[in-house]
Amino acid sequence: MKGNHDHEPKAATLSDLRLGQTGVIGSVNATGMVRNRLLDLGLLHGTRVTAVRRAPLGDPTAYKVRGATLALRHEDASVVAVTLEPVSDPEVEAEQC
Amino acid sequence: MLSRPARRAGGRAAMYLSPHHCADERVIALAGNPNTGKSTVFNALTGLRQHTGNWPGKTVDLAFGRVDLCGRHAVVVDLPGGYSLLACSEDESIARDFLCEEGPDATVVVVEAGCLERNLSLVLQIIELTPNVVVCVNLIDEAKRRGLQVDDKALERELGVPVALTAASRGAGLEQLKRILIDLIDRRIKPEPLPVTYPADIEDASRELESKLPTLPPAVSRRYVALRMLDTDPQIRERIVEAIYCRAKSISDKVVSQTQSSVRAPNAPTESRIDDVLTSRWLGLPVMLALLGGVFWITLVGANYPSALLAEALFHMESWLSTALWAARAPDWLHGAAVLGAYRTMAWVVSVMLPPMAIFFPLFTLLEDLGYLARVSFNVDWCLKKCGAHGKQSLTMAMGFGCNAAGVMACRIIDSPRERLVAILTNNFAPCNGRFPTLIALASLIAAGSLPASILVAAMVLLGVAVTLGMSWALSRTVLRGVPSSFILELPPYRMPQVAKVLLRSLYDRTLLVLKRALIVAAPAGVVVWALANMTTPAGESVLASIARTLQPAAAMMGLDGFILTSFILGLPANEIVLPILVMAYSSSTALTETAGLASLGRILAANGWTWLTALNTMIFSVLHFPCSTTLLTIAAETKSARWTGFAALMPTAVAIAACCAVRVTARLLGLA
Numbered sequence: 001m002k003g004n005h006d007h008e009p010k011a012a013t014l015s016d017l018r019l020g021q022t023g024v025i026g027s028v029n030a031t032g033m034v035r036n037r038l039l040d041l042g043l044l045h046g047t048r049v050t051a052v053r054r055a056p057l058g059d060p061t062a063y064k065v066r067g068a069t070l071a072l073r074h075e076d077a078s079v080v081a082v083t084l085e086p087v088s089d090p091e092v093e094a095e096q097c
Numbered sequence: 098m099l100s101r102p103a104r105r106a107g108g109r110a111a112m113y114l115s116p117h118h119c120a121d122e123r124v125i126a127l128a129g130n131p132n133t134g135k136s137t138v139f140n141a142l143t144g145l146r147q148h149t150g151n152w153p154g155k156t157v158d159l160a161f162g163r164v165d166l167c168g169r170h171a172v173v174v175d176l177p178g179g180y181s182l183l184a185c186s187e188d189e190s191i192a193r194d195f196l197c198e199e200g201p202d203a204t205v206v207v208v209e210a211g212c213l214e215r216n217l218s219l220v221l222q223i224i225e226l227t228p229n230v231v232v233c234v235n236l237i238d239e240a241k242r243r244g245l246q247v248d249d250k251a252l253e254r255e256l257g258v259p260v261a262l263t264a265a266s267r268g269a270g271l272e273q274l275k276r277i278l279i280d281l282i283d284r285r286i287k288p289e290p291l292p293v294t295y296p297a298d299i300e301d302a303s304r305e306l307e308s309k310l311p312t313l314p315p316a317v318s319r320r321y322v323a324l325r326m327l328d329t330d331p332q333i334r335e336r337i338v339e340a341i342y343c344r345a346k347s348i349s350d351k352v353v354s355q356t357q358s359s360v361r362a363p364n365a366p367t368e369s370r371i372d373d374v375l376t377s378r379w380l381g382l383p384v385m386l387a388l389l390g391g392v393f394w395i396t397l398v399g400a401n402y403p404s405a406l407l408a409e410a411l412f413h414m415e416s417w418l419s420t421a422l423w424a425a426r427a428p429d430w431l432h433g434a435a436v437l438g439a440y441r442t443m444a445w446v447v448s449v450m451l452p453p454m455a456i457f458f459p460l461f462t463l464l465e466d467l468g469y470l471a472r473v474s475f476n477v478d479w480c481l482k483k484c485g486a487h488g489k490q491s492l493t494m495a496m497g498f499g500c501n502a503a504g505v506m507a508c509r510i511i512d513s514p515r516e517r518l519v520a521i522l523t524n525n526f527a528p529c530n531g532r533f534p535t536l537i538a539l540a541s542l543i544a545a546g547s548l549p550a551s552i553l554v555a556a557m558v559l560l561g562v563a564v565t566l567g568m569s570w571a572l573s574r575t576v577l578r579g580v581p582s583s584f585i586l587e588l589p590p591y592r593m594p595q596v597a598k599v600l601l602r603s604l605y606d607r608t609l610l611v612l613k614r615a616l617i618v619a620a621p622a623g624v625v626v627w628a629l630a631n632m633t634t635p636a637g638e639s640v641l642a643s644i645a646r647t648l649q650p651a652a653a654m655m656g657l658d659g660f661i662l663t664s665f666i667l668g669l670p671a672n673e674i675v676l677p678i679l680v681m682a683y684s685s686s687t688a689l690t691e692t693a694g695l696a697s698l699g700r701i702l703a704a705n706g707w708t709w710l711t712a713l714n715t716m717i718f719s720v721l722h723f724p725c726s727t728t729l730l731t732i733a734a735e736t737k738s739a740r741w742t743g744f745a746a747l748m749p750t751a752v753a754i755a756a757c758c759a760v761r762v763t764a765r766l767l768g769l770a
Contacts, residue, residue, distance in 0.1 A: 030583075033512060033583070035331065037583060037585060038583075038585070040180050040218075040338065041180055042214075042215055044335070044338060044339050045339065052369070053369075053376055055376060055475050055476055056378050056382050057476075057477075057479035057480070059479045060475065060478050060488075062376075062475065065215075066212070066214050066215045066346075067212040067213075067214055068215050068587060069587065069588040069590075070585050070586070070587055071586040071587075073488065073584055075583070076583040
């Protein structure tokens with residue numbers, strides 16, 4: 001699996017989030033069903049998303065979004081562009097929902 | 098765009114309602130996100146034992162029940178759980194179509210108190226569609242433990258519809274919900290919902306479109322139709338969803354408050370610590386396997402005693418029946434068909450099959466209600482992805498462990514047709530409840546002690562999983578070529594299951610189910626087998642023996658014998674009758690009279706030349722062979738294709754034959770048998 005591991009804010013996607021790191025969604029760069037599904041679950045412009053855990057085999061990753069925990073595969077997470085926030089204190093999680 | 102699915106669903110909904118519903122009866126729809134305890138609310142309202150599950154997309158079809166509202170009855174329709182009415186997957190469009198077409202008298206939207214914002218987005222979409230809505234804020238006890246409080250009056254003001262706070266598993270708040278429902282149905286309260294206001298350009302376009310729409314059925318909101326026509330444009334759709342979530346967030350911010358005492362959300366760290374173990378890199382998979390083995394161990398140990406007890410009681414009864422029939426001077430053929438055929442097969446099904454089912458099923462349900470199955474999905478998803486399968490296939494597989502027909506039907510939760518077909522065709526490799534007892538009985542014959550036996554059963558399940566993955570991989574690279582489509586799995590919070598309720602309900606449900614199937618499937622099959630064993634061919638042997646002799650060469654190659662193969666074929670109507678039929682076939686050909694419980698099973702099989710290899714191959718064949726007739730019919734209904742149904746029968750059979758031959762040859766080469 002080739003992951004883009006340099007954390008340059010502009011090119012970052014959800015799949016670049018390290019565990020515990022929070023990002024703010026910029027845009028969902030997908031079409032059709034994938035896009036609609038992600039939007040319906042509340043992954044919208046400006047939404048804060050925190051990566052919380054990774055599956056034993058390295059994929060998928062679970063994210064905290066609007067109070068719910070959603071697991072996304074690497075391929076799906078990489079269509080969601082985010083602005084990374086610096087690795088934050090645990091208060092961030094408490095603030096969400 | 099809208100007319101096509103709507104028309105189809107109209108037909109379906111009407112079809113669904115007809116047997117349950119008289120014209121003057123009121124209809125209450127139950128909607129909500131997955132994991133909100135919707136099915137618990139349904140059960141609490143109706144008293145019906147519909148199975149509830151703590152995993153996404155459990156209800157893929159409409160379940161019905163009746164609720165007693167102060168002496169008046171109404172039909173409650175449990176709609177599939179979904180996140181949105183903007184219709185993505187088939188189950189979500191079922192929910193939308195029902196609300197649009199049936200125009201229920203009242204709609205209960207169940208939302209999770211601890212995750213109000215996301216849930217409110219669905220509420221806001223539903224109140225756009227129908228005004229007679231009551232919002233049921235469920236799981237308030239769980240939210241309270243996390244230090245969250247929901248202000249129901251403020252929520253009512255924000256939404257313009259009545260709100261009830263409930264903790265359905267404990268029955269709290271249900272009376273209030275029922276009172277609101279009565280008022281809604283009698284039109285004593287007329288909610289005036291406050292739906293989302295969209296950006297001005299969208300509102301203008303929607304109004305203009307509304308005025309140009311043709312006449313619609315009365316239940317359908319013109320504004321809703323206009324908006325759905327507009328949101329086929331991705332840009333507009335995104336802005337509509339943004340407006341909905343923006344409103345949802347602002348409402349949630351107003352009505353949810355953190356109580357002083359537990360600002361730090363006390364159980365969140367506990368939960369995350371549990372997940373740190375259950376989904377951890379090193380422990381996640383071992384713990385999963387250990388739990389699987391543990392479940393089988395409990396089933397094996399627990400089933401022995403009741404099985405022996407049931408066998409003794411039922412075979413006692415058999416001798417009474419025989420005595421009674423002889424006393425009544427019944428002809429021999431009647432005694433044979435009724436007692437040695439029908440009754441004895443039923444007795445075997447009940448005594449050997451019922452106890453493991455009655456133990457395994459509740460254990461599985463407890464893990465599911467706890468929320469663990471979603472973690473299993475999370476843990477193994479990588480493998481599914483590598484095999485070109487959809488992530489939800491782990492859920493349909495899990496359903497398959499209960500019943501493959503249900504598993505095949507559950508494949509509707511998979512949006513992509515290719516992956517849905519992969520999931521349907523491979524579902525049979527998840528050994529169902531009808532096959533577990535066979536596996537368990539045979540495992541305890543080969544392996545000495547309950548621990549090795551449970552490991553053997555777990556290995557058989559893993560074989561089924563491995564073949565599922567392998568065949569999904571092969572299908573994805575040949576006849577069903579493609580890459581996996583997107584997939585999102587929600588990990589629900591862990592919830593303490595209602596242990597006593599689950600145990601009692603499962604015991605009751607399983608017992609009824611097994612008894613029913615014993616009556617309608619096992620008994621007739623028993624008569625057929627008895628007839629085959631007692632009718633003779635011109636050559637003087639029984640028809641059964643002659644079939645078995647014909648199959649013998651093929652069976653021998655697979656390390657089985659002709660009778661075993663015959664039993665699998667005669668057992669097509671239901672997997673749980675394979676072993677009973679086999680015992681019948683053996684006893685009728687060798688005139689064995691001893692028939693009681695697991696212990697005698699070993700003696701009967703050994704007397705017919707079984708070795709450990711025969712038992713092992715029978716287990717393998719049981720896991721991999723063709724689906725039962727119910728499952729095949731379901732596959733035919735779901736795929737609407739005779740070719741795929743044929744493939745679903747032949748492909749597993751070929752795999753089973755290949756696997757058994759391979760095991761036999763390997764054992765030979767290694768000098769083990």
